Amino acid sequence: MEFDLELSIDVLSRTPAAVRALLEGLDESWVRGTEGPGTFSPFDVVGHLIDGEETDWMPRARIILAGEADPVFEPYDRFRHTSRNAGRTLESLLGEFEHLRSDNLDEVRSWKLGSRELDLPGVHPVFGRVSLRQLLAAWVVHDLGHVAQISRVMAKQYTDAVGPWIRFLPVLTDHPVPRS
Amino acid sequence: MEFDLELSIDVLSRTPAAVRALLEGLDESWVRGTEGPGTFSPFDVVGHLIDGEETDWMPRARIILAGEADPVFEPYDRFRHTSRNAGRTLESLLGEFEHLRSDNLDEVRSWKLGSRELDLPGVHPVFGRVSLRQLLAAWVVHDLGHVAQISRVMAKQYTDAVGPWIRFLPVLTDHPVPRS
Numbered sequence: 001m002e003f004d005l006e007l008s009i010d011v012l013s014r015t016p017a018a019v020r021a022l023l024e025g026l027d028e029s030w031v032r033g034t035e036g037p038g039t040f041s042p043f044d045v046v047g048h049l050i051d052g053e054e055t056d057w058m059p060r061a062r063i064i065l066a067g068e069a070d071p072v073f074e075p076y077d078r079f080r081h082t083s084r085n086a087g088r089t090l091e092s093l094l095g096e097f098e099h100l101r102s103d104n105l106d107e108v109r110s111w112k113l114g115s116r117e118l119d120l121p122g123v124h125p126v127f128g129r130v131s132l133r134q135l136l137a138a139w140v141v142h143d144l145g146h147v148a149q150i151s152r153v154m155a156k157q158y159t160d161a162v163g164p165w166i167r168f169l170p171v172l173t174d175h176p177v178p179r180s
Numbered sequence: 181m182e183f184d185l186e187l188s189i190d191v192l193s194r195t196p197a198a199v200r201a202l203l204e205g206l207d208e209s210w211v212r213g214t215e216g217p218g219t220f221s222p223f224d225v226v227g228h229l230i231d232g233e234e235t236d237w238m239p240r241a242r243i244i245l246a247g248e249a250d251p252v253f254e255p256y257d258r259f260r261h262t263s264r265n266a267g268r269t270l271e272s273l274l275g276e277f278e279h280l281r282s283d284n285l286d287e288v289r290s291w292k293l294g295s296r297e298l299d300l301p302g303v304h305p306v307f308g309r310v311s312l313r314q315l316l317a318a319w320v321v322h323d324l325g326h327v328a329q330i331s332r333v334m335a336k337q338y339t340d341a342v343g344p345w346i347r348f349l350p351v352l353t354d355h356p357v358p359r360s
Binding site for chain 2: 127142145
């Protein structure tokens, strides 16, 4: 599938509601469970998505659109949320994510991007030259990957509870070495 | 995490809204994309979840609760939905899933299950003796696995679009040999 700006914004606009449907009011045993030491719980994932809104996708898109000679992105801190959100409730994070995402998509729409802008380059600190189009596609995939992660991490809390059914439930044996 | 009936019903009750948040009104290019020949699109996953409501979890739970001498489950047809739902719209399937799930959870609540009932046995056609508790846990995990699958399959439609970002987006390289 080719990148499409409107279809990408559509998916990005859905993520806060999808995450809320999965998590709002859910028991802490699901919300705080992980896949093992150093891996994200669903609570952590919401914090990570907020970090993405504030420090990753939009700042990098703005660097690209500024059109400077050397559009190098700032490195991104994948663990900013762990200190930032100590003491926060899941409910407050869900609301914050919703507002940040909504404001960010309003800003993206205001840019009225055409193919000239979508082709503009940025420089990623690890893998070098990328386009604004690739950045926006990665934002969509990043969302979907983390929705999948929330579901997978929740599922794994019942790994023992399913007994022999584990053979038919591949989500329980995905990521045996946890990635996030 | 130990099996908990109320917490399980809570997760099961959320799935229709989570799937709707991800898919309702979404472009066909996302809804009908797959991971390759013989694998499920998000549309197929909704049909498969409906099949589960009608022919898998509840019929098997009823067999267990009937307490017959030989509580063997019927085999389950994972591809029933492909012929059943030809010509159906996604919107109608989302509504059908919601109603079936709601009715089924009403029935589960009406059983007033305690630990005696949850320990009752059934016989799975492939792996033999299981308990009602394990069946209900597997139902929860099955839901979560398929929510993860919907997200993963959607993400993969942008595998080429993200360019070099693929290295940091493990959802794109999960299930290189597609399962479920």
